[in-house]
Amino acid sequence: MAGGADATLLEVRDLVVEFPTRRGVLRALDGISFSIARGEVLGVVGESGAGKSLTGAAIIGLLEPPGRVVGGEIRLDGQRIDNLPQAAMRKVRGKRIGAIFQDPLTTLNPLLSIGRQLVETIRTHLPLSESEARERAISWLEEVGIPAARQRIDAYPHEFSGGMRQRVVIALALCAEPEMVVADEPTTALDVSIQAQIIALMKRLAAEHGTAVMLVTHDMGVIAETCDRVAVMYAGRIAEIGPVREVVKHPSHPYTSGLMASIPALDRKVARLAQIEGAMPRLTTIPRGCAFNPRCPKAMDVCRQEKPGLRPAGATMAACHLYEVENV
Amino acid sequence: MIAQLVSRLLQAIPVLLVVGFLSFAIFTYVGDPVSIMLGQNATPAMRIAMRHALGLDQPFLVQYWHFMVRAVHFNFGLSYRLALPVSQLILERLPATTELVMTSAVLALLVGLPLGVYTGIRPNGFVSRTIMAGSLLGVSLPTFLLGILLILFFSVLLGWLPSFGRGHVVNFTHWSTGFLTLSGLKSLILPSITLGLFQMTLIMRLVRTEMLEVLRSDYIKFARARGLGPRAIYFGHALRNTLVPVITIVGLQIGGLIGFSIVTETVFQWPGMGLLLVQSIQNADIPVMSAYLMLIAVVFVVINLVVDILYYVVDPRLRVKR
Ligand SMILES: Nc1ncnc2c1ncn2[C@@H]1O[C@H](COP(=O)(O)OP(=O)(O)OP(=O)(O)O)[C@@H](O)[C@H]1O
Ligand code: SF4
Ligand SMILES: [Mg+2]
Numbered sequence: 001m002a003g004g005a006d007a008t009l010l011e012v013r014d015l016v017v018e019f020p021t022r023r024g025v026l027r028a029l030d031g032i033s034f035s036i037a038r039g040e041v042l043g044v045v046g047e048s049g050a051g052k053s054l055t056g057a058a059i060i061g062l063l064e065p066p067g068r069v070v071g072g073e074i075r076l077d078g079q080r081i082d083n084l085p086q087a088a089m090r091k092v093r094g095k096r097i098g099a100i101f102q103d104p105l106t107t108l109n110p111l112l113s114i115g116r117q118l119v120e121t122i123r124t125h126l127p128l129s130e131s132e133a134r135e136r137a138i139s140w141l142e143e144v145g146i147p148a149a150r151q152r153i154d155a156y157p158h159e160f161s162g163g164m165r166q167r168v169v170i171a172l173a174l175c176a177e178p179e180m181v182v183a184d185e186p187t188t189a190l191d192v193s194i195q196a197q198i199i200a201l202m203k204r205l206a207a208e209h210g211t212a213v214m215l216v217t218h219d220m221g222v223i224a225e226t227c228d229r230v231a232v233m234y235a236g237r238i239a240e241i242g243p244v245r246e247v248v249k250h251p252s253h254p255y256t257s258g259l260m261a262s263i264p265a266l267d268r269k270v271a272r273l274a275q276i277e278g279a280m281p282r283l284t285t286i287p288r289g290c291a292f293n294p295r296c297p298k299a300m301d302v303c304r305q306e307k308p309g310l311r312p313a314g315a316t317m318a319a320c321h322l323y324e325v326e327n328v
Numbered sequence: 329m330i331a332q333l334v335s336r337l338l339q340a341i342p343v344l345l346v347v348g349f350l351s352f353a354i355f356t357y358v359g360d361p362v363s364i365m366l367g368q369n370a371t372p373a374m375r376i377a378m379r380h381a382l383g384l385d386q387p388f389l390v391q392y393w394h395f396m397v398r399a400v401h402f403n404f405g406l407s408y409r410l411a412l413p414v415s416q417l418i419l420e421r422l423p424a425t426t427e428l429v430m431t432s433a434v435l436a437l438l439v440g441l442p443l444g445v446y447t448g449i450r451p452n453g454f455v456s457r458t459i460m461a462g463s464l465l466g467v468s469l470p471t472f473l474l475g476i477l478l479i480l481f482f483s484v485l486l487g488w489l490p491s492f493g494r495g496h497v498v499n500f501t502h503w504s505t506g507f508l509t510l511s512g513l514k515s516l517i518l519p520s521i522t523l524g525l526f527q528m529t530l531i532m533r534l535v536r537t538e539m540l541e542v543l544r545s546d547y548i549k550f551a552r553a554r555g556l557g558p559r560a561i562y563f564g565h566a567l568r569n570t571l572v573p574v575i576t577i578v579g580l581q582i583g584g585l586i587g588f589s590i591v592t593e594t595v596f597q598w599p600g601m602g603l604l605l606v607q608s609i610q611n612a613d614i615p616v617m618s619a620y621l622m623l624i625a626v627v628f629v630v631i632n633l634v635v636d637i638l639y640y641v642v643d644p645r646l647r648v649k650r
Binding site: 062094095108110111112124 | 545546547549550551552553554555556557560564565568569642643644645
């Protein structure tokens with residue numbers, strides 16, 4: 001495999017995802033490019049509908065039909081995974097890329113004990129016997145902080161609280177030791193009082209196991225505490241991406257600036273953007289050129305004509321014509 | 329769980345009392361048993377004697393009480409038509425109906441469940457669409473018409489299968505079975521298809537709908553995201569989650585099968601309870617009718633109980649610890 005020399009684990013290049021609908025094709029992701037290094041935690045923020053979940057779904061190869069990847073490529077450790085056959089992709093999912101979903105109340109099968117679900121997952125990916133897998137499952141439950149794991153392994157999901165269930169989900173996502181996990185708003189559905197615990201747990205486990213994380217969240221506080229880098233998404237594109245400190249302290253893209261200005265203390269959420277007039281366009285009404293141009297205080301003529309690409313802007317990369325000149 | 333089953337049984341008692349009251353009312357007030365048994369020419373003295381012998385001169389509640397006590401002992405009196413104990417008639421007919429209904433139910437499940445799973449997994453495939461189109465026929469074709477068509481084709485035109493009766497049966501003390509002889513099995517084919525087709529298509533369509541629903545759920549998405557294979561996802565995770573509604577409907581449908589068996593048994597002259605009921609209705613044989621009613625009520629109570637037990641087995645959330 002091509003990896004090794006550089007530390008890049010996942011590379012997404014020019015990813016385009018479309019939904020064919022009766023009223024034409026909706027382009028939901030329009031040329032997404034980013035990479036994640038081994039062991040790195042990349043935060044992804046953006047308003048609702050920006051395409052965060054779709055990006056994660058495309059990476060694990062679980063876009064829901066009719067959604068499909070129509071352009072670009074996704075490489076894991078140098079190897080393309082976006083065009084793998086079903087059977088080969090199943091060996092990537094769970095084994096090399098894990099996934100953590102939003103609502104632990106619905107992500108566990110209610111009719112199977114948590115032990116059954118863990119053992120099944122472990123044995124799908126690792127050559128272990130039933131009893132070895134069970135031991136492994138117990139130690140994972142202990143590792144994610146389920147008290148009395150050995151006694152509770154045969155309990156069913158409904159016998160656990162929301163926070164405990166999300167711990168089980170995390171154990172399920174990590175039990176085959178994947179190199180990376182996609183965590184799509186892993187705490188949004190949880191009680192505020194346990195959100196921090198779950199984030200701390202994920203952070204600790206990722207560090208201990210060297211797992212890279214793509215962490216989708218609305219919570220800038222979480223990004224600041226947890227992530228190495230952050231990608232800001234807008235209308236199916238990446239507006240800006242760079243080290244968390246830089247993006248937060250010295251945002252280059254006007255959208256990011258507005259975003260940060262609207263979050264005076266780093267503990268607010270970016271569900272809505274009061275500071276910037278207007279709303280993110282629907283997929284059917286994305287304007288020509290820069291998708292942000294109707295709301296941008298610095299919009300220029302070129303912004304209404306040409307789509308800006310990601311370019312170096314200070315210590316980050318931004319998709320904005322303001323930085324075109326510097327680069328030429 | 330034991331406690332809950334006991335409470336379920338207790339809940340069944342009022343149901344049985346009400347049904348018992350209905351069949352008692354039919355028994356006592358529909359027609360005049362005395363004139364039926366004595367004929368039109370009896371003297372008033374004979375009538376009074378008969379009324380006394382039958383207990384018809386006693387107060388209403390006492391009569392009801394006696395009726396229920398006798399019912400519990402499976403004593404429903406004599407058939408007006410055949411002058412034989414009703415219990416004996418029913419016991420003779422019970423095996424035929426039981427074997428027919430069970431065969432139809434098993435057939436409906438064995439075919440309906442896999443087809444439902446298949447069409448649920450590939451909703452847009454050519455095969456699925458064909459099956460779904462075909463199933464409309466199964467839902468809409470009336471039982472008697474289907475039976476007549478089958479007889480026409482397989483009995484009259486091809487001569488492969490018998491068109492009526494149970495064939496040779498093997499008798500045990502209280503049971504006669506058609507399962508043990510070739511002609512018995514051949515005789516079972518057309519009636520059980522006739523009776524089971526509707527339920528089969530119903531089960532298939534239900535399983536399909538439930539599968540489609542479950543396959544969209546988050547836990548299936550998460551199972552896929554963990555790299556589980558199709559077999560584990562479809563059968564280990566998805567099918568299991570469709571079972572609670574399927575059990576409910578199948579339970580109800582077994583009741584429906586008993587109902588439809590009246591038609592099927594008539595079409596195929598199948599010597600079961602349905603045929604007995606039809607003959608009894610034609611002859612105003614009230615004791616048989618009221619006994620049949622009671623028996624059906626008991627069957628429904630038992631089915632409900634079995635359904636409840638299966639719920640507990642399938643869904644851990646229903647195993648409430650009390
Ligand atoms: N099945 C679909 N058909 C058409 N459009 C879809 C479909 N699924 C998603 N989209 C569109 O894709 C866009 C991105 O959706 P996505 O779920 O990735 O947003 P998100 O950034 O995760 O938002 P949120 O913060 O609300 O989770 C949305 O505009 C949505 O309307
Ligand atoms: S490209 Fe133009 S419109 Fe878009 S953010 Fe930059 S300045 Fe604003
Ligand atoms: Mg989302």
